[in-house]
Structure formats: structure tokens, C-alpha cells
Amino acid sequence: MSDPVDFYAAFADLTPAQRAAWSDLQAVMAELGPTLDAAWLAGTFPLEAIPPLGAFVQEHLGPYSWPPADPWLMGLVKLELGRTDPSMASFFAVHWGLTMSCIAAFGSDDQRAQWLPRMSRFEAIGSFALSEPLVGSDAARGLRCTATPTDGGWELSGQKKWAGNATLADVLVILARGPEGEVLGFLLEPGTPGLHISRIEDKIAKRSVENVVITLDRCVIPEAARLPGLHHFKQVAATLGVGRFAVAWEATGIAMGAYEAALRYTRSREQFGRPIAGFQLVQDKLVRMLSEITAMQCLLAQLTRLAAEGKLDASRAALAKLTCAGGMRRVVALAREVLGGNGILVEHGVAKLFADAEAVYSYEGTQEMNTLIVGRAITGIAAFV
Numbered sequence: 001m002s003d004p005v006d007f008y009a010a011f012a013d014l015t016p017a018q019r020a021a022w023s024d025l026q027a028v029m030a031e032l033g034p035t036l037d038a039a040w041l042a043g044t045f046p047l048e049a050i051p052p053l054g055a056f057v058q059e060h061l062g063p064y065s066w067p068p069a070d071p072w073l074m075g076l077v078k079l080e081l082g083r084t085d086p087s088m089a090s091f092f093a094v095h096w097g098l099t100m101s102c103i104a105a106f107g108s109d110d111q112r113a114q115w116l117p118r119m120s121r122f123e124a125i126g127s128f129a130l131s132e133p134l135v136g137s138d139a140a141r142g143l144r145c146t147a148t149p150t151d152g153g154w155e156l157s158g159q160k161k162w163a164g165n166a167t168l169a170d171v172l173v174i175l176a177r178g179p180e181g182e183v184l185g186f187l188l189e190p191g192t193p194g195l196h197i198s199r200i201e202d203k204i205a206k207r208s209v210e211n212v213v214i215t216l217d218r219c220v221i222p223e224a225a226r227l228p229g230l231h232h233f234k235q236v237a238a239t240l241g242v243g244r245f246a247v248a249w250e251a252t253g254i255a256m257g258a259y260e261a262a263l264r265y266t267r268s269r270e271q272f273g274r275p276i277a278g279f280q281l282v283q284d285k286l287v288r289m290l291s292e293i294t295a296m297q298c299l300l301a302q303l304t305r306l307a308a309e310g311k312l313d314a315s316r317a318a319l320a321k322l323t324c325a326g327g328m329r330r331v332v333a334l335a336r337e338v339l340g341g342n343g344i345l346v347e348h349g350v351a352k353l354f355a356d357a358e359a360v361y362s363y364e365g366t367q368e369m370n371t372l373i374v375g376r377a378i379t380g381i382a383a384f385v
């Protein structure tokens with residue numbers, strides 16, 4: 001009989017080591033479950049989750065590399081974090097993906113030596129600030145935050161918005177526009193004069209991720225804080241492209257988690273003297289969820305094979321992100337629906353995923369931006385403006 005959660009055996013080719021890592025992460029997340037739900041409801045980051053996640057990464061992910069040396073393993077990590085607590089998927093993605101990849105790709109030897117070993121062990125945490133209050137999708141050409149050369153360094157001015165992990169970060173990657181209009185990157189540490197970080201309150205999604213507004217008030221930093229290898233937005237876009245691949249896995253994990261909870265619930269919840277899973281209209285919804293998820297899993301399996309061959313490019317990642325995020329949104333809505341009123345209660349395992357899906361739908365490129373990236377790839381015509 002087919003696995004009701006992996007119906008087409010999309011994950012059949014996982015190696016024993018990949019399966020063992022997945023199962024270890026499932027155990028870590030099960031243990032943390034109540035803490036993570038409480039943190040989500042409180043809207044605060046659960047610091048106690050960092051050591052076990054760091055220990056897992058140390059044991060299974062090996063030396064840092066981006067793109068990931070084992071894209072299956074990276075995908076499974078994002079899938080499992082999405083399936084159980086999408087806020088932790090964001091924490092991991094911002095730290096391990098966006099921040100560390102910028103330091104690894106664009107940093108000096110000294111910057112890499114200073115940060116990457118400790119960040120690999122989760123002893124230092126990273127944050128990544130590209131988006132701004134007035135600039136999101138248009139970041140490639142619209143950044144307003146400026147970097148002006150001074151004697152021996154730079155002065156940063158402007159604002160950044162969102163930047164996950166910023167309240168707990170030891171290092172922040174800040175992207176700003178240089179004097180020639182080029183995009184430059186800087187490493188800032190908390191406490192730098194002129195750097196002000198304030199939390200965004202009252203989010204309805206990804207509540208445990210502490211998103212922020214960063215104000216750079218004539219923030220003067222030395223030349224040594226600049227990422228010397230970063231000169232153009234296209235270089236950042238390459239990093240974001242791999243990030244979108246990872247977000248497609250996260251979206252699939254969220255859909256799987258919501259569907260599993262819905263399946264469990266509909267088998268045990270009785271109305272009219274029988275489990276609601278026995279009603280045709282409920283089965284229709286369960287099958288529609290499975291259909292979406294199976295398509296997403298098969299897409300990811302093939303894209304991950306391509307990634308392992310070094311054939312993951314920006315348009316393939318964008319198609320995966322938009323397809324999986326769209327499917328995820330439909331699945332979590334159906335899952336919430338079949339739980340009836342209990343669908344809005346965190347304790348039943350769908351509400352948190354339902355809410356968090358809204359953030360996943362919009363970050364790492366909205367549906368429209370990813371559509372335009374794929375549209376440009378297949379027509380040769382950029383239609384962004």
C-alpha cells in the first residue's frame with residue numbers, strides 16, 4: 001500500500017544517512033514541540049531551540065558549503081522544520097542560508113575565519129538585511145540605504161525591514177547602495193554606534209521569528225567591515241536563488257504537516273455517528289491535498305536531482321518556489337477547513353502552519369516576482385516593469 005504522506009515514493013532513493021538525519025531531526029522537533037508552540041503564541045524566539053538544532057547540524061550537515069553539498073539533506077531539513085515549526089525553518093534559512101552564504105561567498109579570509117566556524121556550531125547567529133520599508137520586490141534596483149566612503153571606512157544611512165534573527169544576532173549582513181549605485185555588503189555587530197534595531201510586533205505569521213526594523217543613523221564602520229567580494233546585486237540574486245529552492249522544500253513540509261494533521265483528525269473526529277473521514281465531501285478535500293502534495297514532492301525530487309548535478313538555476317528555483325508555495329496555500333486552507341472550528345486552535349496542529357504559510361507565500365520572492373523570473377527565462381523578455 002502507498003504511504004499516505006509520500007504516495008508516489010518521491011523520497012524512496014534517500015540514502016540511509018539521509019534517512020537517519022531526517023529521523024534525528026524529527027526526534028529533535030518532537031521534543032521541542034510544546035516549547036515551540038508556546039513561543040509562537042507568545043511571539044518570542046525560543047532560545048532553548050538553538051543548542052539542539054546546532055547539535056543536529058554539527059552532526060549531520062558537515063563542513064559549511066553553499067550551495068549545499070547534499071541538496072537532499074538541505075531539502076529534508078527545510079521540509080521537516082516546515083512540517084513542524086516554520087518559524088524554525090526561517091531561523092535556519094536566515095542564519096545558515098542567507099547570512100552564512102554571503103560571508104562564505106563574498107567575505108575576506110579574515111571574515112570567514114572570524115564567523116563561519118562559530119556560526120556552523122550555532123554559537124554565533126546571523127541575520128540578513130536586504131529588504132527595506134519602502135523596497136521589497138524592487139531590491140535589485142531600488143535600495144535606498146546608502147553606503148558613503150569616509151576616511152578609512154564607510155558611513156551607512158537608511159532603514160532595513162524584516163531581517164529575521166536580528167534581535168539575537170551576533171552579526172548582521174547589511175546590503176546598501178554604494179556611491180556608483182552598486183550594491184555593497186557589510187558585516188555589523190550589535191552595539192555599533194548608529195545601529196538601532198526595533199522589533200516588529202503583532203505579526204499573524206512566523207510569530208517566533210523576531211523580525212525588525214533596522215535604522216542606520218550615520219553608522220560609521222571600518223573598511224574591514226565590508227564584504228570585499230560583493231559588487232553587484234546579481235551576486236546576491238544567485239544566493240537567493242538557492243534559497244528559493246530551500247523555501248520550496250519548506251512549503252512542501254508545511255503542506256505535509258497540515259495534511260497529516262487533517263488526516264489524523266478526520267479519522268478520529270465523529271459526527272453523525274461516524275468518523276468525518278468517512279464522508280465523501282471530506283475525502284474529496286483529503287485527496288485534493290494529497291494530489292497537491294504529491295505533485296510538489298515529485299517536482300522537488302527531480303529538481304533536487306538536478307541540483308545534485310549542479311543544474312539548479314534561478315528560473316528552476318523560482319518555478320519550484322511559486323509552484324510549491326501556491327500548492328501549500330491551497331493545502332493549508334483545506335486542512336483548516338476539515339478541522340472545522342478546531343482548525344483555528346494551535347493545539348490541533350494546523351493553525352500555526354495555516355498562518356505561517358502566508359509569510360512563506362510572500363518571502364523569497366512573491367508569486368508575481370517568481371512568475372516574472374520564469375517568464376523572462378522562457379520568453380527572453382523581462383516584464384518586471
Ligand SMILES: Cc1cc2nc3c(=O)[nH]c(=O)nc-3n(C[C@H](O)[C@H](O)[C@H](O)COP(=O)(O)OP(=O)(O)OC[C@H]3O[C@@H](n4cnc5c(N)ncnc54)[C@H](O)[C@@H]3O)c2cc1C
Pocket residue numbers: 094128129130131135136137138161162163164205206211359362363364365366367368369383384385
Ligand atoms: C516573515 C518575513 C520574513 C522576512 N525575512 C526577511 C529577511 O530576513 N531579510 C530580508 O531582507 N527580507 C525579509 N523579508 C522580506 C521579503 O523578502 C519581502 O516581504 C518580499 O521580498 C516582498 O517584498 P514586499 O513585502 O516589500 O512587497 P512589495 O514588493 O511591496 O509587493 C507588494 C505586492 O506587489 C506585487 N508586485 C511588486 N512588483 C510587481 C511587479 N513588477 N509586477 C507585478 N506585481 C508586483 C508583489 O508581488 C506583491 O504582491 C521577510 C518578509 C516576511 C514577511
